[in-house]
Amino acid sequence: MVLYACVIPAALVVAGAGVVWYPPAASGRGTAIRLVAAIAAVLLAQLARVRIRLGPALVSLGWGEAALVVVVFVVPLGWVPASVLVGVAISQVIFRIAGEVRTPLNMAYNAANFTLAAAAAAGVAGLVLPATRSLSNPRIAVGLILAAVVYTVVNLVLFAALVNFHVGTRFSEVIKRSLAGKVFLIVGNIAVGLLVVVTGNVDPRWLLVLPPVLWLLRQSYSNRLRADDERRGWQEFSRATEALNRLEERGVAEAGVRGAARLFPTATIEVRVLRPDALWSYRGGGESAVVSGPASSAAAGPLTETRPLQVGGAEVGELRVHFPEPVQLSPREQMQLSAFADALAAALHDAASHRELQALSARSLHAASHDGLTRLANRDALLAKGNGALRVLERETAVALLLLDVDHFREVNDTLGHAAGDQLLHTIADRMRGYARGDELVARLSGDEFGLLITSLDGPAAADEEAAGLTQALRRARELVDLVGMQVEVAGVPLAPECSVGVVVAPAGSVDMTELLRRGYIAMYRAKRGGGVIGWYDGAGDDGSTDRLALLAELREALSSGGQLVLAYQPALDLATGAPTGVEALVRWQHPRRGELLPDEFIAVLENSDLVGTFTRYVVDQALAVATEWAAHDVAVPVSINLSPRSLLDADLPEQLGELLAKHRVPAGRLVLEITETVVVPEHDAISAVLDGLQRLGVQLAVDDFGTGYSSLKFLTRVHVDEVKIDRSFVGRMVDSPEVTAIIKATVDLAGDLGVRVVAEGVETAEQKSALARLGCAAAQGYHFHPPLPAEKITGVLVNLARASGARVIPLRSEGAS
Structure with a gap:
């Protein structure tokens, strides 16, 4: 209503003012004919309209621009608004008589809309058009075109405001969609208006040809606009359904x-x-x-x-x-x-x-993982969820499994019936569910067996410190026994249920749920056999541990997949110059569940399997690949590999090592194989054949942990070695023990007489380094110099060490060594 109240009076004022203030220069029959022609042009332009629906609104697109061009050229500019007002008003009445639903207010607004647009157009035309309307003057065409454009813009703005107020369609959306379908029509209308002006001035009889042309244009407009509207409509439909x-x-x-x-x-x-x-x-x-x-x-x-x-x-x-x-x-x-x-x-x-x-899937999954009677988790769920909980815990976190068996349960079933037995199981389940803490898992494993997995014991569970964790688990077990043993009435008979509980405590990274259950059953049966209520697992008499089998399977997978077994590299340094003399490759297992495992934690399992050969080839391959980078940086030091005792029984070992050396283009002299003295002391033809093959290949041999065996001297007489490594246990005690110092001195002197290089292991202090240097030990390795380093760091360390020592790399063998 505000819009109507502003637009309609404004149009009437503008039309009246134009007639009063700008009367025609000459009156008479000619002037009247021009006025009638102008009104007729406006009327015909409105009646010969093209109607399309713009959203919910029905939009009429007529020949307004063409009529406006004619009116501006024919009548005085002050009479343009009044001519348009009369023509549009007559068309609105005709539409109403023809049956279109139009309220007087709507009719008045439409007429006012076109009137104000015509007034704006006349104002622009007055600024451009010359006083004499001669078609030879180009200002005529420019003024008429500008007037038509202004007429269109004002008309469109007033129409968009109406649609926005009336039906809520965004103003910008109305403008966008209207222009998208009307640009072609606007250009054509202006062209038609100019054609009428020119034709009427040259020979009015040519205007008789215009009706069929206009009809064809009208059909073209109509088809084009309807096609655009259909396309937009189906695009909206496509987006809506998508x-x-x-x-x-x-x-x-x-x-x-x-x-x-x-x-x-x-x-x-x-x-x-x-x-x-x-x-x-x-x-x-x-x-x-x-x-x-x-x-x-x-x-x-x-x-x-x-x-x-x-x-x-x-x-x-x-x-x-x-x-x-x-x-x-x-x-x-x-x-x-x-x-x-x-x-x-x-x-x-x-x-x-x-x-x-x-919902069906959820019910099925719930039924598959829960016990139907007690609604507790079943055995499968305990295994799955328990393993998931173990995987996210720290490796040394103590976990416990309490395995509970209801004693004399069959007697309850036989005496009171199965319904009473079910009632008793239901009661026990409810008590255990209420007893469990937030992160603990309760499950019914079978008929009268229940389990409680505890993942937050207060004490540690390492092999030598598990007493605190076991104490907490035993306390929880006693609480559970007391809770289950509380009197309950079943089938009208008061019962005090008795039970046996097996307790097992272990580090989270050392077992899985299957192993915990196995140990829990051992503990529970021990409690039953011993006549007690609670039994715990301590490993005594258990020869069936599945942990070794699991570790072996995981090691096999680690070798096949790669990425878990990585090498760390510890350099050995010349004690006099600080130059690198070699690098020892130490294997580490980055276990996805158990964390980082050192060789002591899995080598024993490896030695008793068929994976020794595969493991050796894997380690040598990785070490030689890194050693290639050292040579590229002019630090061609050898790399040492600890050799498994069983590897010396593999007749194919020399050939396999030769293939790996050729693959990485590393000279055989840059590969050092460290073996322990106790391996080859016994007379064994197979071992001797392998050692001979390694010597022919040209790889170097070193004695690891020299002096810890019982036949060190005999070893040196049987095996041609290039290096002796003094065990860390001697180095750690040499400062405080004259006896150990004497042993190291004797070893160094013996090696010197035999032309064998000596490397001390496990040097951790400057005092140990100085003592070794005084004894004549040429090289050493240990945390005092460098800890074991990852592959991406060792090359840089070697380069820096070589530069700091004057770029002099000490070879493995001393000059003249045999």
């Missing part, structure tokens, strides 16, 4: 509301979904949020278009489109509404099916 691809009812229903609102922007959309227990409503429209709640029972009103939502005859719900005023939907809109309802029904049906499948 948005229905959801799996949840709410998502589908909300997409249905927004999609229908795109097709009918002025309407309020309601999607009513038939649920098993109620009829649910999702309602929204335009830019408003979708609101959901129970659907009302009210019937659809006269301004509402409804479509049933059905799939295969089954009722899914209903789609309601509430319009603010009576609307006659076009055939295309009727088709789109029906097709969208079908797509929405199918999407809602799929969402309901998905919901039922999820």
Whole structure:
């Protein structure tokens, strides 16, 4: 109403002012004819319109620009608004008489709209047009074109304001969609207007040819605009249906509301979904949020278009489109509404099916992982969830499993019946469920067996420190026995249930749930055999541990997959110059569950398996690959590998090592194999053959942990070695023990006489380094110099050491050594 109150009076004022203030220069029959012709042109331009629907609004696109060009050229500029006002007003009356629904207020606004646009156009034309209307003057064409453009812009702005106030469509959206379909028409209208002006001045009889031309243009406009509108409509429909691809009812229903609102922007959309227990409503429209709640029972009103939502005859719900005023939907809109309802029904049906499948799957999963009687987790769930809990714990975290067996349960079943037995089990389950803490897992393992996994014991569970964790677990077991033993009435008979509990405590990284259960049963049977209530697992008499088997299987997988077994490199340095003399490769196992394992934790398992050869080749391959990088940086020091005793029984070892050396193009002299003296002291032809093959290959041999065996001297007489490594146990005690110092001195002197290089292991202090240097030891390694380093760091360290020592790398053998 505010818009009407501003626009209509303004148009009347402008039209009246133009007539009063700008009378025609000459009056008479000619002037009257021009005025009548101008009004007739406006009237014909309105009647010969092209109508399209812009969203909910029916838009009329006439020949207004063409008529405006004629009116501006024919009549005085002051009379232009009045001429347009009269012509448009007459057309509005004719439309009303023809049956179109038009209120007087709407008719007045339409006439005022065109009048104000014409007044603006006349004002612009007055600034450009010359006083004499001669077609030879180019200012005529420029002024008429500018007037038509201004007329179109003002008309479009006033129309967009009306649509925005009236039906809520965004102002920018109206402008965008109107221009998208009207640019071609505007250009054509201006061209027609200019053609009429020129033709009328040259020979008015040529105007008789215009009607068929205008009719053809009108059909072209109509077809083009309808095609554009159809295309936009189906694009909106495509986007609306595509948005229905959801799996949840709410998502589908909300997409249905927004999609229908795109097709009918002025309407309020309601999607009513038939649920098993109620009829649910999702309602929204335009830019408003979708609101959901129970659907009302009210019937659809006269301004509402409804479509049933059905799939295969089954009722899914209903789609309601509430319009603010009576609307006659076009055939295309009727088709789109029906097709969208079908797509929405199918999407809602799929969402309901998905919901039922999820519920069924959840019930199935719950039934597969829970005990039907007690609703506790079953054995499978305990294994799966328990293993998951163990994997996320720190490796040394203490965990405990309490395995509970109800004593004399068969007597309860035989005496009171199975229903009474079920009642007793249900009671025990409820008590254990209430006893368990937040992160603990309770399960029913079989008929009268229950388990409680505890993952938050206070004490550690390392092999030598597990007493604290076991104390906590035993305390929990006693509490559980007391809780289960509380009196309960079953089938009218008071019972005090008795039970036996097996307790096992272990580090989380050392076992899995299968092993915990096995140990728990051993502890529980020990309690039953001993006549006690609680038994615990201590490993005594248990020769069936699965941990070694599991570790072997995991080691096999680590070798096949790669990435878990990595090498760390510790350099040995010349004690006089600080130059690197070699590097020892030390293997580390980055276990995904147990954490980092040192060789002592898995070598024993490896030695008793068929993986020794595979493991040796893997380690040598990795070490030679890194040693290649050292040579590229002019630090061609050898790399040492600890050789398994069993490897010396492998006749293929020399050939395999030769292939790896050739693969990495590393000279054989840069590979050092460290063996222990106790391995080769016994006379064994196979070992001797392998040693001979290694010497022919040219690799170096070193004696590891020299002096710790019982036949050190005999070893040196049987095996040609290049290096002796003094064991760290001697180095650690040499400062405080003259006896150990004497042994090291004797070893160094003996090695010197034999031309063998000596390397001391485990040097951790400067005092040890100085003492070794005084004894004549040439080289050493240990944390005092460098800890074992990853592959990506060792090359840089070697380069720096070589530079610091004057770029002099000490070879493995001394000059003249045999």
